Structure formats: C-alpha cells, structure tokens
Amino acid sequence: MPGPERGATPSYDATIADRVDLTDTIAAFRIRPDGPVMPFTPGQYVTIGRVGADGRLVQRPYSVASSARRTEAGYELFIRLVRAGALTPLLFATKVGDRVTLKRPKGRFTLRPDDQRTHIFIATGCGLAPFLSMLRTLDDDAAPRKVIVLHGVSYADELGYRSELERWATDPRWGLRYVPTVSRPREPRNAGWTGRTGRAETVLGPLLDELRLPPAESVAYICGNPEMTVTAEEILRGHGFDAGSIHKELYWPLGSGRSSGAA
Ligand SMILES: Cc1cc2nc3c(=O)[nH]c(=O)nc-3n(C[C@H](O)[C@H](O)[C@H](O)COP(=O)(O)OP(=O)(O)OC[C@H]3O[C@@H](n4cnc5c(N)ncnc54)[C@H](O)[C@@H]3O)c2cc1C
Numbered sequence: 001m002p003g004p005e006r007g008a009t010p011s012y013d014a015t016i017a018d019r020v021d022l023t024d025t026i027a028a029f030r031i032r033p034d035g036p037v038m039p040f041t042p043g044q045y046v047t048i049g050r051v052g053a054d055g056r057l058v059q060r061p062y063s064v065a066s067s068a069r070r071t072e073a074g075y076e077l078f079i080r081l082v083r084a085g086a087l088t089p090l091l092f093a094t095k096v097g098d099r100v101t102l103k104r105p106k107g108r109f110t111l112r113p114d115d116q117r118t119h120i121f122i123a124t125g126c127g128l129a130p131f132l133s134m135l136r137t138l139d140d141d142a143a144p145r146k147v148i149v150l151h152g153v154s155y156a157d158e159l160g161y162r163s164e165l166e167r168w169a170t171d172p173r174w175g176l177r178y179v180p181t182v183s184r185p186r187e188p189r190n191a192g193w194t195g196r197t198g199r200a201e202t203v204l205g206p207l208l209d210e211l212r213l214p215p216a217e218s219v220a221y222i223c224g225n226p227e228m229t230v231t232a233e234e235i236l237r238g239h240g241f242d243a244g245s246i247h248k249e250l251y252w253p254l255g256s257g258r259s260s261g262a263a
Helices: 088-092 125-140 162-170 200-211 226-238
Strands: 014-021 026-033 045-051 057-063 075-080 099-106 118-124 146-153 175-182 218-224 246-250
Touching (some): 045 075, 057 099, 057 125, 075 088, 075 125, 118 125, 118 200, 125 146, 146 200, 162 175, 200 226, 218 226, 226 246
Parallel strands (some): 118 218, 146 175
Antiparallel strands (some): 014 026, 014 099, 026 075, 045 099
16 A cells, blocks of 8 residues: 655545545545546556645545546545544545545446346445445446445445335345345444344355355455455355455455554
C-alpha cells in the first residue's frame, strides 16, 4: 500500500464531481478526470490522492462501483472513513468541486467474460463496490448471471445500494439473490432490523448449506475486511470450492487493522 510521498509536488488531475453521504462514515464519491475517462474492467480499482496539511500527497486504491459501460460521468467510488487513517479524513473533508489526483484503473479482481457459473459475491462494508460495478455492467449489457450477493455490515444503514440490489432481486430477468446481514443487531441503531444477523463469514456456511450450490458450477468472489476474506475462503474450501474458483480482494493487509466486520 502506498504511503505518503514526502516532498511530492502533485498536480491534481481530477475533480470530485458528486458526493452522496450514506452515514457519517460512508459516502459515494464520483471522480471525474480532467482528461478522458480511461476504460476499466468491472472489479478494477483507481488510485486517488490528496495532499495533507503537511504538504505530502497520500494515495490509496478504491474499487470502481460504477458500470464499465457508463464512463462519461467519471468513476463512482464507495468509501468508508477510517478516522485514524491518512487519506480518508482528507477525502471526507472535501466537497463537490475539490481536486484530487487520479491514477488509471488497475487490478485483476475482475469479472470473467462469459462465465455462466453461479456467482457468489461476498462483501463486507464498502467491499460491495466492485460487485456493484460487475452487476451494473452486466445489467447494461443485458446479460444477467445467476448471482448471490452476501453483504455484511455492522449497521443496517450501512447497506449501501440496498434498493438497487433489491430491485435486481425482484427482477425476473435476473437470478439474483440478495442476502444482507448486520453484525450488531442489538444496538439501538439497528432497531427494526428483521433480516439476517451475524458477520458475513458466520452467515456464509449456513447459506451455502441452504443453497446447495454445486462447487463445479459455481465461482466465489470475496472482497473487504481481510480477516473475513480468509475465513470465507476456508468455509468455501470446506464446501468443495477449489482455489481456482475463489477470487479475493483484501482491502488492507491481514493482521494490520481492526478485526471488525467494517470495510
Ligand atoms: C484494491 C483495493 C481496493 C480498495 N477499495 C476500497 C473501496 O472501494 N472503499 C474503501 O472504503 N476502501 C477501499 N480500499 C481501502 C483503501 O485503499 C484504504 O486502505 C482505506 O480507505 C483507508 O485509507 P486511509 O489512508 O484513510 O487509512 P490508512 O492510513 O491507510 O489505514 C490505517 C489502518 O486502518 C485500517 N483500515 C484500512 N481501511 C479500513 C477500513 N475500511 N475499515 C477498518 N480499518 C481499515 C488498516 O489496518 C490500516 O493499516 C481498497 C484497498 C485496496 C487494496
């Protein structure tokens, strides 16, 4: 992960074109480059940078959440504020029109073309972002696949893009099953939540038992909190998935952060 670059003289080359706050600590940002929007494959990330009070440029990667077929408006990103972090406090202090650095899309955590196996997408928090890009792109291509989306959050109000996912889940053209789960059901902020409870990795095993997905006809993508990612992979292996049918994106290094379900 890139650290602050001492003495860098950055020239901002992109603008925050839109910002929608979901909670105090989760927001969707749309970043528009000064030049053309580089094409990307669903699942890839871009790198955003902003100069801090000490004059250093801080850069971090963020998965693109928008459709790969709708690049004209820029890249949509779904970001959690890490209060003790280096970049996100700078980003959350921005407003529409502020400037950032932007590096081109990269990454191998991508949707394979023409893969007709059942896809199971497992995300914590903002780890939903690459899956949104995949789903939105498939939707724009009128090529829906059979997909299960397991999204784990601490609080129900962190279930970003819930209405979009619920709409796909009720659309007969899609074979989409949306499985949101909250890990802190007893907290007042979750009052009224009647859905599944527990961390994504706790829900995954029973969900696989319930779905009875044939491993040879299924592929899993896991994204977000690194501890969840490792545990989810173990559960999938225990249910017969081989290593080649499991794709992972860890949002920060294993063992370096909080072990909460947040991402
Ligand atoms: C390929 C890739 C794509 C990513 N996409 C996204 C994305 O779409 N949305 C997003 O919000 N983040 C995403 N991240 C994480 C992002 O790059 C930053 O690490 C994160 O925003 C924190 O940056 P920071 O500079 O504020 O904190 P840092 O100073 O980098 O982090 C401080 C410490 O906080 C912990 N930490 C980092 N992120 C989190 C978190 N979300 N929750 C709890 N603890 C954390 C880590 O232990 C880290 O060492 C992605 C990471 C990678 C590698």
